[in-house]
Amino acid sequence: MVEEKGNITDLESKVVYADLCCYCGACGAFCREYITYEDEKPTTKEKCYEYHGACYDFCPRTFFAPFDVERAVFGEVRKDNVLGYYKEILTARAKDPEIQKRAQDGGVVTALLSYLLESGKIDAAAVAKTAESDAWKPEPFVATSKDDVLAAAGSKYTQCPVLLGVGDAILDGKKSLALVGLPCHVQAMRKIQLSESFDVGADKVTAVIGLFCMETFDMEALKQKLAEIDVKIEDVEKFNIKKGKFLITVKGEEKSIPIKDMKGAMRPACRVCYDFAAEFADVSVGSVGSELGWNTVIVRSERGAELVKEAVEKGYLETQPLSEEGINAVKTLATRKKKENMKNIEAQAGKLKLLNMLVEPELLSLLLLE
Amino acid sequence: MHGAVGSGDVKKRIMKLLANEAQPMTISEIAKKVGVSWATAKTHVLELSQANLLKVKKFGRNWIVWKEFEKRERRTCSVFKR
Numbered sequence: 001m002v003e004e005k006g007n008i009t010d011l012e013s014k015v016v017y018a019d020l021c022c023y024c025g026a027c028g029a030f031c032r033e034y035i036t037y038e039d040e041k042p043t044t045k046e047k048c049y050e051y052h053g054a055c056y057d058f059c060p061r062t063f064f065a066p067f068d069v070e071r072a073v074f075g076e077v078r079k080d081n082v083l084g085y086y087k088e089i090l091t092a093r094a095k096d097p098e099i100q101k102r103a104q105d106g107g108v109v110t111a112l113l114s115y116l117l118e119s120g121k122i123d124a125a126a127v128a129k130t131a132e133s134d135a136w137k138p139e140p141f142v143a144t145s146k147d148d149v150l151a152a153a154g155s156k157y158t159q160c161p162v163l164l165g166v167g168d169a170i171l172d173g174k175k176s177l178a179l180v181g182l183p184c185h186v187q188a189m190r191k192i193q194l195s196e197s198f199d200v201g202a203d204k205v206t207a208v209i210g211l212f213c214m215e216t217f218d219m220e221a222l223k224q225k226l227a228e229i230d231v232k233i234e235d236v237e238k239f240n241i242k243k244g245k246f247l248i249t250v251k252g253e254e255k256s257i258p259i260k261d262m263k264g265a266m267r268p269a270c271r272v273c274y275d276f277a278a279e280f281a282d283v284s285v286g287s288v289g290s291e292l293g294w295n296t297v298i299v300r301s302e303r304g305a306e307l308v309k310e311a312v313e314k315g316y317l318e319t320q321p322l323s324e325e326g327i328n329a330v331k332t333l334a335t336r337k338k339k340e341n342m343k344n345i346e347a348q349a350g351k352l353k354l355l356n357m358l359v360e361p362e363l364l365s366l367l368l369l370e
Numbered sequence: 371m372h373g374a375v376g377s378g379d380v381k382k383r384i385m386k387l388l389a390n391e392a393q394p395m396t397i398s399e400i401a402k403k404v405g406v407s408w409a410t411a412k413t414h415v416l417e418l419s420q421a422n423l424l425k426v427k428k429f430g431r432n433w434i435v436w437k438e439f440e441k442r443e444r445r446t447c448s449v450f451k452r
Binding site: 195 | 446447452
C-alpha cells in the first residue's frame with residue numbers, strides 16, 4: 001500500500017477541518033491516549049507529538065490505494081469498474097424465522113454472524129447497535145453471541161464509529177473477529193490490515209462484511225427532516241430506503257420522504273465517497289436488486305465465498321443467483337453514486353499530478369493516449 | 371483567622387496550589403496564596419516534604435518549593451509500530 005506520513009495535526013487539517021471525516025472510528029481505535037470524539041468528529045484535548053501517527057495512517061480519507069488493496073485481498077484487480085472485484089452475485093435470505101422477523105430485509109448479515117459465532121470461527125463481531133439511551137443513535141458494539149447480533153440487527157441511517165468496536169475487541173484479547181461496516185469502515189479496516197507501519201493485530205479480523213451505502217445522514221439534520229413531517233425520532237420503529245423513498249415507520253404507519261429531499265441531511269463527508277457496494281469487503285450485502293425479504297449478496301474474496309458456502313451448507317442461509325435485472329439495479333445505483341460524487345471529488349481535488357504534470361481531471365482524456 | 375483553617379486543609383490547599391503552578395514557589399508566595407502565616411506555611415511545607423509529596427530547596431534566605439509532575443507513561447500508537 002502506498003503510504004503518506006502524517007500525524008494528528010495533518011489529519012485535522014486535511015480531513016477533519018476539510019469536512020472529509022466519515023466518522024469511522026479508525027483514528028481513535030488504537031489511540032486511546034489522545035483521540036476522543038465530539039459532534040461526530042475526532043478531537044484531541046492534548047497535543048500528540050508522534051511524527052507518524054496511526055490515526056493518519058488508518059484514516060480512509062488521507063490516502064487509499066484501491067488496486068493495492070484488491071491485489072492484497074482478492075489476488076487480482078477488478079474487471080468491473082462499477083461494483084469492484086467479485087466472484088458472484090446472489091440473492092439470499094436467512095433461514096431462521098427469528099432472524100427474518102428482526103432483520104431489515106433478508107437477514108443475511110445476522111445469519112452470517114450467527115453462523116460464525118456459533119461455529120466458533122469468530123469469538124466477537126464489531127457491529128453498530130442503536131444506543132439504549134438515545135433513540136436511533138448507533139454505537140459501536142462488540143457482539144459475542146447470537147442474541148447480541150439479533151439485538152443489533154437492522155439498518156441505521158446515521159454514522160457509527162464501528163472501528164472503535166474493532167479496537168475494543170482486539171485490545172480486549174479477542175482472537176478472531178468479524179466486522180460489519182459501511183464502505184468507509186471497510187476501507188479503513190483494509191488500511192489497518194495492510195499498514196506497512198503499524199501492526200495492531202488486525203489480522204484477527206477474519207471476516208469483513210460490507211453494507212451497500214448511498215450516504216448516511218447527520219443526526220441533527222435527520223431529526224429536523226423528521227420534524228417537517230411531524231415525526232419525533234424516538235417514535236420511529238423502522239427506517240428503510242426503497243424505490244427512491246426514505247420510509248419511516250411510526251406506530252405501524254408508514255410515512256415517506258423522497259430521497260432527493262433528504263440530500264440536505266446527508267453528512268458532508270459522504271459527498272466524496274466513491275464506493276456504493278463496499279467494494280473491498282469479503283462479502284457485500286444490501287437490498288437493492290432483490291425481492292422483498294431477500295438480500296443482494298456480492299461474494300468477493302475466497303474467504304467470503306467460503307463463508308457463504310458454509311452458511312448455506314449448515315442451514316443458516318438460502319441463496320439463488322441474482323437475476324440480470326437485479327444486478328443491473330445494483331449497478332444503476334452504484335453508478336449514480338459514483339457519478340454524483342465524482343463531481344464533488346474533482347471539485348475538491350483540484351488538479352491531478354502525474355509526476356510533473358498538473359492536469360484538470362476532466363481534461364485528462366485530452367492528454368492521455370488510448 | 372488562620373486558626374480557623376484545619377492543618378489538613380492547609381496541606382491540601384498547598385498541594386493543590388503547587389499542582390497548578392508551572393514554576394517553583396517561595397514560602398512567602400505560598401503563605402499569601404493559601405492565606406496562612408509564613409511560619410505556618412513553612413511548617414506544612416516541610417512536613418509535606420518529609421512525606422515526599424513536595425520538593426524543597428533553600429537558596430540563601432529563601433525556601434523554594436515545587437511539586438514534581440506525575441510521570442505517566444503515554445501509550446501512543448508508537449507501541450504498535452512494526
